[in-house]
Amino acid sequence: MSERCRTRLVFLLSFVRACGCFGLCLLTSLSARADVDFYRDVYPILKANCLSCHNKTITEAGLNLESPETIRGGGDSGPAMVPGKSIASLIVHAATQTGDVVMPPENNKAGAVKLTPAEMGLLVAWIDEGAKSSVRQTEQIVWQPLPAGIHPxxxxxxxxxxxxxxxxxxxxxxxxxxxxxxxxxxxxxxxxxxxxxxxxxxxxxxxxxxxxxxxxxxxxxxxxxxxxxxxxxxxAAVTPRTSPLLPDATMSALTPDGRLFIAADSEGTLHVLDAVTGSTLRVIPDVKPAAKSVLCVSPDSASIAVCTAGATIGIWNLTTGERTGTIADPHGARAFVWSRDGGAIVIAGDDNVVRIWKTSATDSATPRELSGAKAPITTLVTAVNPDRVIAAGEDGNSHVWNLEDGKLLQTVKIPSASALAVSRDGKILAAGSPPGQVRLFDLATGQQIVELTGDADSQARQAGLSWDLGARQLDAAYHKKELARIAAENKVLEEVLKKARETIATVEKTLPEKEKAAATAAEAKQSAQTAVDALATQLAAMPEAALDKQHKEALKKLESATTQAAVAEAYLTSARHHIQDARGEEQSATAAQVRNAESIKAETEAVAASQTAIDQVQASLTALKKEISERKLRPLAVCFSADGATIAAAYDNGELRVWGIPSATPLLHIPGSGPATSANIVSPRDGLFVSRLADGSLIEINTTPNxxxxxxxxxxxxxxxxxxxxxxxxxxxxxxxxxxxxxxxxxxxxxxxxxxxxxxxxxxxxxxxxxxxxxxxxxxxxxxxxxxxxxxxxxxxxxxxxxxxxxxxxxxxxxxxxxxxxxxxxxxxxxxxxxxxxxxxxxxxxxxxxxxxxxxxxxxxxxxxxxxxxxxxxxxxxxxxxxxxxxxxxxxxxxxxxxxxxxxxxxxxxxxxxxxxxxxxxxxxxxxxxxxxxxx
Incomplete structure (x- = not known):
């Protein structure tokens, strides 16, 4: 066994005798192990039980135990350890609780506990081996999956x-x-x-x-x-899809899947374009749409129906460009739309009658007629669950028919509806009307659910002004509060001044009397002193009992005169101090009043400035609300998102608006790029709209951006x-x-x-x-x-x-x-x-x-x-x-x-x-x- 291990064992044996906590197993393991590494072996022990109080930030007793260097440096009680001499090290005595310092203390807030025999053995071994420094290895975290059900x-x-x-x-x-x-x-x-x-x-x-x-x-x-x-x-929520496509097109349409854009030129030719790239896929010549016609794409995006100049409705295949059907229309089509299953076309005629034509119909076929409208029909839409037709009339009434049997189900009052849409589940009807609002109705009851107004930009402006108004009001309230505080302080100062001036006046009245009394007392004291001095001189020259008696009596008179003079002087000094203190209070209060006067002026100006700002912001809010109310916009198209959570509307000034339906919140606003007579909006998937702008370009509006x-x-x-x-x-x-x-x-x-x-x-x-x-x-x-x-x-x-x-x-x-x-x-x-x-x-x-x-x-x-x-x-x-x-x-x-x-x-x-x-x-x-x- 090496001398170092022998020394260590000697210490540990003595430690065992002192503490009774080590066994033979521990001693054997210590004698056989390799050198102790500080960061590997000792640091975790200190971290668990010591570092909460002895670190670079919290250095209790000036001691930091985070590294070998700081431990050697020690704290208020000197070095914490002596390299090679654990038995002489303060940290060992503290940890074994055998010295004056006991660590960790009982009932400590950090929850630190006394070191175990094994932990003490490592600490002792490290010190006896010279308390060597080591390289701190970066802790490698081993991640484990969080337990199921953990979701706070x-x-x-x-x-x-x-x-x-x-x-x-x-x-x-x-x-x-x-x-x-x-x-x-x-x-x-x-x-x-x-x-x-x-x-x-x-x-x-x-x-x-x-x-x-x-x-x-x-x-x-x-x-x-x-x-x-x-x-x-x-x-980005708004993404341009293409540059302007056929900007001079007389009419256009997007397929419901958003993949194709179809437009008619002034020559009566249809152009089918890729709605993503803008490239032309095919041209369908000699269609010749009627002047008031619109293009209507089938629900499966495979066909297009056009009201032609020859009083017929023609159907073309968008893949091949071939004409696949013709429907006679002698009554003049004001509006038409496909049924949701694509098996019929619904046409509103000039005679206020709605007719349902099978897409396979010929010129001699007879359509089913839906009656009940009392005024010309402006727009049509179809719905499912069950299959229905909704037609909005110029008289402000919208009629709902059953598509299968032609029965009129209900009439909903919708003033001036210029665009209709129905959610994909067939439950909600959207109607766009001037001056720009979109109303949502429960189709089962005909009751209005909500009215969607405004746009996201105007809402943001209004929110900004409302914030500014609130901030200005908070500022005004602060300055008004300061004015109230200063006013209250001035009242206190007035009382201070009043008392100070009363004190000065009262004391100054008694001052001459006190000065005279003090002077008189001083003269009496001086006379008594003179008498005492004279008798003392006589007594010194000729000691006699009579003189001694006179001298003692003179001393008593001097003592009395001295006391009276001191009292009179004290009264005079007190009076002068009262006046001095009162004048000091008067000066301080007056200076404070001057400062407060300046503060009142500044705060009054601040209140006025805040009020001016408040008035300006309120005026801006009023002007904005007036501007919004005076906008006269005609919705050209409305479209529900595929999931029914949002709705978009396009207007005759070329702008687009999108709202969140459950909250009636404006989400997005695309400013108008110019006057428009028609609009195209489709929703290929949840949260996504594709629309054509007035300049002919296509954009994507993603209401749920990634x-x-x-x-x-x-x-x-x-x-x-x-x-x-x-x-x-x-x-x-x-x-x-x-x-x-x-x-x-x-x-x-x-x-x-x-x-x-x-x-x-x-x-x-x-x-x-x-x-x-x-x-x-x-x-x-x-x-x-x-x-x-x-x-x-x-x-x-x-x-x-x-x-x-x-x-x-x-x-x-x-x-x-x-x-x-x-x-x-x-x-x-x-x-x-x-x-x-x-x-x-x-x-x-x-x-x-x-x-x-x-x-x-x-x-x-x-x-x-x-x-x-x-x-x-x-x-x-x-x-x-x-x-x-x-x-x-x-x-x-x-x-x-x-x-x-x-x-x-x-x-x-x-x-x-x-x-x-x-x-x-x-x-x-x-x-x-x-x-x-x-x-x-």
Whole structure:
């Protein structure tokens, strides 16, 4: 046995005698093992039991145990260990609890426990072998599948325009379309697909999704998990398909599958073009459509029907270009449409009669006639379940007939309907009418369901103005509050001045008397002193009892005179001090009044400026609403999406509008490119429209655009970019910067900034917090970044300089979230201590403590442009309070612990999620539940 091992055994034997905790098995294994490696063998022991209190951030007693170098450096009590001499090392005595220092202490908050005999053996062996340094190997994570049934929602987010909501469930990321109130997609990282080429089964992250944030414009979304951030980008919703196709065409049509575009030129020739490439596939000559005719394509996209100049309706095969049928039309076709099965053509004549012609009919065939219309028919549409025909008349009545027996089923009042469409399931009728609205009707009852108005651009403008108005009103309220505060302060100052001046006047009246009394007392004292001095001189020259008696009596008189003089002087001094103090208060109060007068002037001007701005914004809102109401647009075509979730309309000014049906929300707007007399819109598949613009070009409108993984920051790189879980994400107001909050629990709190476009790091602050960062928010001007962490602190950093501006300490537990008020003057923080604190950013101090939660407040956000704060909490509530503490609304008695809540820019939509994995959507204005999305 080597001398080193013998020394070690001697120590361990003595240690066994002292502690009684080692056995022969341990001693034998230690004598036989290879050199102990610090990072392989010792570091895991220290990490589990010591590093929570002794690390680079939290250095209790000045001791950092993270590396051999810092252990050698020691702390307040000197070196923690002596290389080669474990028996003389402080860390060993502390860990064995045989010295003055006992580690870990009993009932510690970190949950650290006493080292086991095997762990002590490794520590002792490492020190006795010289406490050598070693190379720290990057921890290789071995990923395991998450257990089935793990689906809590820890984070939610919603876009500023309330279009998209996202939540994380386990390691999956779900995106919901709030306009259609449907699951849009489950985002998947292609590298995490279970097998190459697989189309399903992948995930967004390997570990739980801890944080989500949308960019201000809603085009990007960031998600955070263990040691990584992923940025997802939304594809374009509108895609040009072709350049202008036959811009001089007299009429045109798209096949329902969106693959072919058919147009008639002025010579009466039909051109069949590929609707994707724009190339001409075939030409059908000598068709000669009638002047008022339209082209009508069969439901299977195989044939086209044309009302020709010869008072017939001709049918052509689009693949071969051959004419396959002719229907006589002596009554003049005002409108016509194919039946949904393609077996008939329905024609509305000039005589107000609707006729049904079999597509195999000849000139001598007799059609079925549908009567009941009292006025010329403007447009027709067919429906299924059962097969029906709907015709809109100029008298404002729309008639519904059964296609099979010709029975009139009902009449629906639809004023001035210029375009009709029916959902594919045959349940909903859409009617477009001037001045531009689209109404939806339940075909079973004939009752109107909803009216769709406005467009996405106008809505965005109106939302922007509404936000601006709210922000201006918040600003005005702040300045009015300041005026009220100054007015109250001035009242106090008036009282101070009044009392000071009264004091000065009162004391000044008594001052001459006190001065005279003091002078008289001083003279009496001096006379008494003179008498004492004279008698003392006589007594010294001729000591006699009589003189001694006189001297003693003179001394008593001097003592009395001295006391009276001191009292009189004290009264005089006190009076002068009273006057001096009162004049000081008078000067301070007067100076404060002067300052307040200046502040009142400034605040009054600010209120006036805010009111002027409010008036201007209100005028702009009024003008916009008037502009919208005065638009006189005639819908030329309406079309349901294949899934019935959205609807598109084309107008006579060439513009296109798309709405989400369940929410009646405008989704997309294509401005008009010029006057139009006809329009083509088809929906080949769910969420997709293909339309021809007025200039002849074709576009695709995807109401459910794809979201693709754009970039990964961190992940399985050799050197971890983020220490642990990414708990917080926030885009800057301009969308160019992404703030990331992470950190190793109980050891570090990291805040970093990243450039969104390039993915490069801009800044990294590891000294802001001592524990994991849980919340982030940018100030409205983008100059400041607030961070909240498990160290109970909220910190505000100046981004340009990296300087810490404020460190707010007030919570007694984790700070779970932070949010700036829209004017940047206040910061709200949510605590696991069940309170919300509001901090004054101008004064740098706490303004308000808001209570009322019985468990952790897990998230918070200022709602809209005002002072309302949206919170989620473990007490099964989504709660809205003002920053003054008043409760606005509470969505209570939810099934589970709520982990996160978020709202759109105007506070009109709220989403929240919690432990039950259900994403809930509420109307932010009244608390009504709008949708519930359970875990798939």
């Amino acid at each position: 929602i820890y984070t939610v987010a919603v876009t500023r325009d309330a279009r998209w909501a996202a939540c994380g469930r386990a390691n999956q990321l779900f995106l919901y379309d709030l306009a259609t109130r449907r699951l849009q997609t489950r985002l998947v990282d292609p590298s995490l697909l279970p097998a190459k080429g697989a189309l399903s089964g992948g995930t967004a992250h390997r570990d739980l999704v801890q944080s989500i944030a949308f960019s201000p414009d809603g085009s990007r979304m960031a998600s955070g998990s263990f040691r990584e951030v992923k940025i997802w980008k939304q594809a 979201w693709e993984l754009e970039r990964v920051i961190g992940g399985d790189s050799a050197a971890p970019v983020f220490a642990d879980r990414v708990n917080a994400l926030r885009f800057s107001p301009d969308g160019r910067t992404l703030a990331v909050g992470s950190g190793e629990p109980s050891r570090s709190g990291d805040v970093s900034l990243w450039e969104v476009e390039s993915g490069s790091q801009i800044a990294n602050w590891t000294d802001r917090h001592r524990d994991a960062v849980l919340g982030l928010d940018f100030s409205p001007d983008g100059r400041l970044l607030a961070s909240g962490a498990a160290d109970k602190m909220a910190v505000v950093t100046d981004i340009a300089t990296g300087r810490q501006m404020h460190a707010f300490e007030g919570h007694t537990h984790h700070v779970m979230g932070v949010s700036f008020r829209p004017d940047g003057r206040m910061l709200a923080t949510a605590g696991a201590d069940g309170v919300v604190l509001v901090w004054d950013m101008l004064l740098g101090e706490r303004k308000k403590k808001i209570e009322g939660w019985t468990k952790e407040v897990t998230s918070l956000q200022f709602m809209g442009p005002g002072a309302n704060v949206l919170t989620s909490a473990g007490d099964q509530r989504i709660r809205i309070v003002t920053d003054e503490g008043g409760e606005v609304r509470s969505m209570a008695k939810l099934p589970e612990f709520m982990q996160s809540a978020a709202s759109d820019a105007l506070g009109q939509i709220i989403v929240g999620g919690g432990e039950d994995g259900v994403l809930r959507v509420w109307d932010g204005t009244n608390g009504k539940e709008l949708a519930v999305f359970a875990a798939p």
